[in-house]
Amino acid sequence: MNKLLVLIISVFLFEGVNAQLIEVRADYDSMGNCVFGAINNAKTPMFLNIDFADLQNTTFNETLPFVKKLDPGFNNLFTLERYLDADVPTFNYQVKTFRSDPSSIVDLDFPYLIPFEPGTKVRAKEVKSIAGFWGSEELKSWVAIGFHAKPGDKIYASRKGIVVEIAGQIKGEEPLYWYNTWNNSITLLQPDGTLICYRNVISKSIKLNQKIYAGQPIGEIAPQANTLKILIYQNSLGTDDLRFIIPQFAVSENELEIVNVAKEYIVVHPNTIRGLEMSKKEKRKILGVKK
Numbered sequence: 001m002n003k004l005l006v007l008i009i010s011v012f013l014f015e016g017v018n019a020q021l022i023e024v025r026a027d028y029d030s031m032g033n034c035v036f037g038a039i040n041n042a043k044t045p046m047f048l049n050i051d052f053a054d055l056q057n058t059t060f061n062e063t064l065p066f067v068k069k070l071d072p073g074f075n076n077l078f079t080l081e082r083y084l085d086a087d088v089p090t091f092n093y094q095v096k097t098f099r100s101d102p103s104s105i106v107d108l109d110f111p112y113l114i115p116f117e118p119g120t121k122v123r124a125k126e127v128k129s130i131a132g133f134w135g136s137e138e139l140k141s142w143v144a145i146g147f148h149a150k151p152g153d154k155i156y157a158s159r160k161g162i163v164v165e166i167a168g169q170i171k172g173e174e175p176l177y178w179y180n181t182w183n184n185s186i187t188l189l190q191p192d193g194t195l196i197c198y199r200n201v202i203s204k205s206i207k208l209n210q211k212i213y214a215g216q217p218i219g220e221i222a223p224q225a226n227t228l229k230i231l232i233y234q235n236s237l238g239t240d241d242l243r244f245i246i247p248q249f250a251v252s253e254n255e256l257e258i259v260n261v262a263k264e265y266i267v268v269h270p271n272t273i274r275g276l277e278m279s280k281k282e283k284r285k286i287l288g289v290k291k
Contacts, residue, residue: 020176022048022070022097024077032088034058036077040070043177043208044164045189047098049237050077057082058089065237067103069193072209099164099179101193102237111256112158112247113214113274115198115228116147116267123148124259127229133180133197143244145230145259153221155201155228156269158247160277161188163210164195168202169222184222188212191277194234194245200225213278213286215269 023039040046049067052060058080060066068077080089116122125146133142165179165187179187180197186206187197203219212218221228232245248256253270275283283289 022046022095024048024050024095028088032082034080034082034089034091036079038068038070038075038077040072040075043072045072045162046070047101047193047235048077049096049098049102051094051096053092053094054090055080056090057086058091059083065103067098067101067237069101096237098235100189100195100233100235102235104193104234106192106194106234106243106245108245109248109256110159110192111273111276112249113156113269114147114249114251114259114265114267115156115158115230116149117154117156118267118269120267121264122267123264124261125227126261127227130199130229130231133182133199133231135181142231143246145232145246147228147230147259149200149221149226149228151221151223151225153228154217155198155219155221157188157212157214157216157218158196158230158249159188159190159214161190161196161212163187163206163208163212164189166203166206166208184225186218190232194232197231197233199229199231200227213274213282214276215274216286 021042025037027035029035038048047067048070049065060080062078082089114122125148127144127146130142130144167183167185169183171178171183179195182199184202185197185199186201186203187195190196200222201219202222206212206218232247234243236243246258249259250268250270250273251257251265252268259265271287275287278286
């Protein structure tokens with residue numbers, strides 16, 4: 001039985017982002033095959049979906065739906081091979097790009113760490129608004145996690161991820177590169193293709209595209225803030241909707257639950273959970289695991 005809540009919501013998308021950040025190239029080689037590649041002009045990974053129609057003289061042999069993670073710069077995609085004794089391949093195709101993986105099937109039981117210092121006591125807090133998260137209008141339907149916090153409280157990664165946005169008091173990047181419209185926030189791309197945004201967190205110690213491990217410090221609660229807000233979300237493939245996810249947190253060495261605003265929790269960061277998305281080498285280096 002799923003123990004997480006997933007909601008589908010409609011959101012405002014930044015106009016023109018998809019067309020400007022990704023360039024798809026299709027070139028014929030000397031054999032008449034069509035070789036596809038893509039340039040990711042963003043500073044962080046993106047996800048590309050290509051949907052073909054009217055294929056002639058070739059077959060698209062990739063797994064459908066075709067979604068590929070694109071690192072910054074040039075990426076090889078695939079080749080449409082020309083049929084023997086046929087003309088060169090002809091086709092129509094549609095391109096969509098996303099900041100998270102819209103094809104990923106999320107493990108709704110994956111354990112997250114409560115993102116505060118181990119041993120401290122924390123309380124969850126109802127999140128009544130995520131105003132300003134995605135444009136000027138409040139979303140009609142969403143879910144989020146909140147915790148009571150104090151300025152200067154250390155914040156730790158709930159799960160492994162790659163830093164894709166660091167927003168201070170003023171968002172310094174062009175809107176083209178924004179993952180949301182919140183300031184004082186840190187956003188990570190997680191291994192399952194979802195995004196996690198930590199709101200009211202500032203940091204001078206992490207960098208864009210840095211790999212962050214579960215339980216690693218990422219920043220601290222910003223001045224004047226009294227709440228940590230966490231949004232975990234994923235793009236949808238066929239619509240402009242987002243899926244928002246409420247995770248289960250480790251509340252003891254062997255127990256998980258969706259945090260309850262009526263309870264107080266002592267923060268634990270079990271190595272068994274921290275190491276779930278680490279290689280053996282990373283476990284030895286970071287956790288001190290000998291075998």
